[in-house]
Amino acid sequence: MGRWCTARRRAGTRRARPSVTARPALTGPVALGAAVLVLATSAALPGATARAADALGSAGASTGYDFAGDAVRIAGARATAGAEPLEAGATYRSTLPRSGVLYYRLELDDASDAYVSVTAVPGADGELTAVDGIRVSMQDADGGSCSVQSATFGAARSPRPVTAWGLREIDSGANRCQDPGTYYVGVERTRPQDSPPDDWDLELTAATEPRPRQTGATEAPRTWDSASPEPLPGEPEHRPGGNGFAHATPVGQGVWRDDIRPGETLYYKVPVDWGRQVYATAELAGSADASGYATGALRLALHNPVRGEVDDVAKGYTGRPTTVGLAPLPPVAYPNRYATAGQVGALRFAGEYYVVIHLAAQVADDFGQGPFGVTLRLRLGGAARTGPDYAGESRPKGLFEISAQDRAAATPASADPDDDLAMKAVAVGGIGTGSLLLLGLAVWTATARRRA
Numbered sequence: 330m331g332r333w334c335t336a337r338r339r340a341g342t343r344r345a346r347p348s349v350t351a352r353p354a355l356t357g358p359v360a361l362g363a364a365v366l367v368l369a370t371s372a373a374l375p376g377a378t379a380r381a382a383d384a385l386g387s388a389g390a391s392t393g394y395d396f397a398g399d400a401v402r403i404a405g406a407r408a409t410a411g412a413e414p415l416e417a418g419a420t421y422r423s424t425l426p427r428s429g430v431l432y433y434r435l436e437l438d439d440a441s442d443a444y445v446s447v448t449a450v451p452g453a454d455g456e457l458t459a460v461d462g463i464r465v466s467m468q469d470a471d472g473g474s475c476s477v478q479s480a481t482f483g484a485a486r487s488p489r490p491v492t493a494w495g496l497r498e499i500d501s502g503a504n505r506c507q508d509p510g511t512y513y514v515g516v517e518r519t520r521p522q523d524s525p526p527d528d529w530d531l532e533l534t535a536a537t538e539p540r541p542r543q544t545g546a547t548e549a550p551r552t553w554d555s556a557s558p559e560p561l562p563g564e565p566e567h568r569p570g571g572n573g574f575a576h577a578t579p580v581g582q583g584v585w586r587d588d589i590r591p592g593e594t595l596y597y598k599v600p601v602d603w604g605r606q607v608y609a610t611a612e613l614a615g616s617a618d619a620s621g622y623a624t625g626a627l628r629l630a631l632h633n634p635v636r637g638e639v640d641d642v643a644k645g646y647t648g649r650p651t652t653v654g655l656a657p658l659p660p661v662a663y664p665n666r667y668a669t670a671g672q673v674g675a676l677r678f679a680g681e682y683y684v685v686i687h688l689a690a691q692v693a694d695d696f697g698q699g700p701f702g703v704t705l706r707l708r709l710g711g712a713a714r715t716g717p718d719y720a721g722e723s724r725p726k727g728l729f730e731i732s733a734q735d736r737a738a739a740t741p742a743s744a745d746p747d748d749d750l751a752m753k754a755v756a757v758g759g760i761g762t763g764s765l766l767l768l769g770l771a772v773w774t775a776t777a778r779r780r781a
Contacts, residue, residue, distance in 0.1 A: 397420040397573070400422040401422070403415075403433070404423065405423050405425070405431025405433060405531075406431065406432045409513045414433075414435070415435050415445065420534050421532070421533040423531040425463070425518065425531050432514065433445075435511070436510070437512050440720070441537040441538060443535070444494055444535070444537075445514045447463060447531055447532070447533050448636065449491050449492075457482050457488060458523045459484050460523075461486075463479065463491055463517070464479045465493040465514065467506075467515075468515070469506050470512070470513075475505065476497070478493045479519050480638065481519060483625055483628070489687045494635060516531065534636060538719075538723050539722065543718065547667055548667055558608060558708060560708075561582065563583075565584040565705075566586065567586055573596060581709075589699065589702075590688065590699045590700050590701070591699060593688055594685060597685075597705065597707075599682055601661055601709065603662065603713065604662070604713050605712075605713060606657075607658055608707070609631065609705065609708075610706045612705075612706070613627045613651045618696050620648060623692045626651070627653050628643040629641065629643075631658070632683040632685060634728055636683065640672040640675075646692055659676060660676075661677075716730075
């Protein structure tokens with residue numbers, strides 16, 4: 330087949346850290362110095378808290394999704410009349426019961442596209458079906474539908490965070506959802522009659538995108554370079570994945586590795602500029618107990634800057650090394666939003682994209698609790714281009730831009746981030762945190778010398 334093809338559609342848990350080997354107890358000034366070191370490092374590095382706690386032997390294995398620390402608690406309403414407002418640029422937490430629709434309210438202008446993402450986190454013990462999940466809809470004040478999208482657990486039926494998004498787009502050719510005013514977001518389960526009875530936790534985000542000052546192309550590209558390049562070679566660098574969208578680990582083009590346990594979901598974020606293409610593969614290491622089969626065990630997904638899912642792929646596991654890769658995707662471009670294919674339309678803006686890896690809980694039945702080594706190979710194709718000249722600011726600000734700080738955060742700093750933790754803390758934390766860190770190290774060192 331040729332290198333060019335028409336667009337086609339392809340059909341969380343908080344990290345359970347390995348137990349830590351027992352260490353001699355730290356007491357007196359030594360313990361104080363160690364505690365100062367941990368606090369300083371944790372304050373300076375997002376996502377370093379768990380690793381620092383593990384280093385002192387005080388962290389136990391746990392499962393769950395890490396919600397945004399600044400998320401505002403909000404209650405969904407059973408009817409639109411009582412819906413509480415969502416502010417663009419903010420993150421919220423809520424709960425979803427087994428049955429019924431919950432509503433939230435938005436106040437929108439007539440010059441911006443609006444996006445609401447909803448991530449549902451089911452309990453780890455519930456019995457799920459392949460078609461169970463969440464449905465997110467957006468409607469105007471008259472009940473006119475703006476969008477409807479669902480996200481389900483799939484063939485693996487593994488409890489994991491699932492994310493669906495709703496949107497209101499300004500389109501001169503549309504008849505609905507074009508006026509300024511009140512809009513409503515509805516959230517419900519896709520299969521309530523077969524869904525677990527317990528409430529699901531929700532994380533919601535709202536964002537707006539201004540229109541360009543000048544109208545450009547109004548048709549999505551029909552073809553693109555669809556040849557899959559060779560997976561990026563090289564030895565992987567240790568980069569632990571995050572436990573949620575808000576705590577996703579920044580990475581760039583490269584080869585990254587981590588350990589993953591059954592039922593766990595890892596989050597990474599990569600800056601993707603206008604004109605760039607994302608190629609991603611995930612490799613799961615073999616198991617010593619290579620006997621059995623887990624359906625759809627290894628799942629790899631790509632989400633855009635507003636957390637809308639772009640594409641996903643899953644593959645079964647037999648205990649032998651397994652690799653999954655995303656289908657070749659078109660370059661990020663503003664006109665992609667006019668495509669009929671969902672995965673093309675989701676590649677509508679630049680920004681931080683999320684790569685999400687999940688290992689099905691059922692893997693533990695035949696192959697044990699692990700952990701299993703997983704390697705992520707990321708390649709960015711295409712060439713960076715200038716994006717649209719927006720007529721205003723997005724909310725949150727800079728959501729659809731790639732800053733120098735974003736690129737620096739995604740650049741590998743050392744062969745193993747854990748080995749260089751102290752230096753990173755000084756560099757990131759500034760004078761205050763760096764001084765505290767050095768003080769802790771000094772106390773620790775001085776006490777050890779006195780004892781010697």
